[in-house]
Amino acid sequence: MNIRYFAWLRTKVGKAEEEVSPPADVTTVGDLMTWLAADRPGFAEAIGRKGVVRAAVNQDYAEPDHPVKPGDEVAFFPPVTGG
Amino acid sequence: MNIRYFAWLRTKVGKAEEEVSPPADVTTVGDLMTWLAADRPGFAEAIGRKGVVRAAVNQDYAEPDHPVKPGDEVAFFPPVTGG
Amino acid sequence: MRSTFDMIRVQEDAFDVGAELAALSAGRTDIGAVASFTGLVRDFVGQEGGDDSKIAALTLEHYPGMTEKKLAEIEAEANRRWPLQASLIIHRYGRMLPGEPIVLVATASPHRAAALDSCAFLIDWLKTKAPFWKLEEGDGEASWVDARDSDDQAAARWRLPDES
């Protein structure tokens, strides 16, 4: 699974991208966030603040109950501020 | 009093502009329209159709009860269609 | 906020939309948003594909003096309602061909909503308040364009609560 981080979440986690292989019981975006948070304190802190982290699966916005599977590209980022 | 006609009202009346000296009892735009219509059949026909002739006095839109006096510039025209 | 670039132009010559918009914000670093509307002569009336309604040329008649006065009032009203940094109205008169610009309105503001809303306001108000009349030349005789209820409705949405 390819994980991507953007904006201040990227600087919090300390990397823009990583390959991970979560256990089989990680089946949703929410599961993945909890699993990633376990040994990424910056990520844990960010998702602890409500409403500041958004997710996308394969380049579409995804809620915490959205499924994830091996091979997916999953991105985490703050609310967008373009335009 | 300087009278101006625009767009199809100008072609109906057959002139773009004229100087007139209405009698003293012509004190409003409405009075002036009635007085002008007496010997201008194209103008009479146009003002006979409701809502198709607008007026301006000294380059501001004016309703029929708006006063007119010697020296005024009074214009008649159809609803505007610019932009 | 005082708008530092207010301009009204009523002219016969065509104009370059890009150059006019560039001038609006040239040398400035305080503008966050520019909205523009360009009206062009199009070669058909009503629905696209109607082959009985081709337009060969358009002639705009105007009331010199009153036109400039009304456009200045419309621009001043936009500046009262929104915090604009610049505004521009250019409107042509005379004969023009399909594809040519008729009118350009543009507004600049630190913020997007003010620029967008004031731009729509300018063109909606101009349509019902500026003394211009369109004469269309098609296949047959030239004909004066009728005013449209939809233009009155578009202008009405900008009416303030205390206006009748």
Next chain:
Amino acid sequence: MRSTFDMIRVQEDAFDVGAELAALSAGRTDIGAVASFTGLVRDFVGQEGGDDSKIAALTLEHYPGMTEKKLAEIEAEANRRWPLQASLIIHRYGRMLPGEPIVLVATASPHRAAALDSCAFLIDWLKTKAPFWKLEEGDGEASWVDARDSDDQAAARWRLPDES
């Protein structure tokens, strides 16, 4: 009506608003209305005159791939909702200075309301749906710009009745 000129560009280089708008309607005589919105880097945050909030530069981070996908979806949605003849979205990424353009959206239609509304729709939706993030450089440390409720509200007014 099929739009014959749909374009999305995500690029690092600056662009010329006038040239882009000219290209939108070049050689065409069927377009009656072009609306555009340009977002520019401005040299201050919040209210004008706040001297403690100068902006020296802005860096736009984006999500390559997802950005293009979302912009194409937004443009397609505008074309579903309005009878557009042309539409254009250009959005930059990377570092830029005050006065430089960040984003341009433009739409063309036979009719004024469709051009104006779809232009506002494009920029409002883009603001809340396109994956870009702004990093401001001022006097001190660079800081990430917070998302604003007003942007969510602006986007919400374009929500269709059947959307939650």
